[in-house]
Amino acid sequence: MNLSRRAAGVILLAISAFLTGVKYITASIYSTSSPNSGYGADSFKQWLDYVEGNLTTYSMIVLIAGIIYLILAEIDDFDKK
Numbered sequence: 001m002n003l004s005r006r007a008a009g010v011i012l013l014a015i016s017a018f019l020t021g022v023k024y025i026t027a028s029i030y031s032t033s034s035p036n037s038g039y040g041a042d043s044f045k046q047w048l049d050y051v052e053g054n055l056t057t058y059s060m061i062v063l064i065a066g067i068i069y070l071i072l073a074e075i076d077d078f079d080k081k
Helices: 002-033 041-080
Strands: none
Touching: 002 041
């Protein structure tokens, strides 16, 4: 049981990292595809704010779920000893 909870926790953490990376990659693609946008930190921040909505929310939800699964696996392991 612990191995499956640990595996689920690690997979959820990996999904959270993937979603965070997708947010930054999407912002960079948007910033280079727009003909009117300039280059630099301010322009990238503008596109990052544009993309940030749901991806950040989903990433945080999955991160918290992954941490909870890992904590539950450790608690079960500690109780068995």
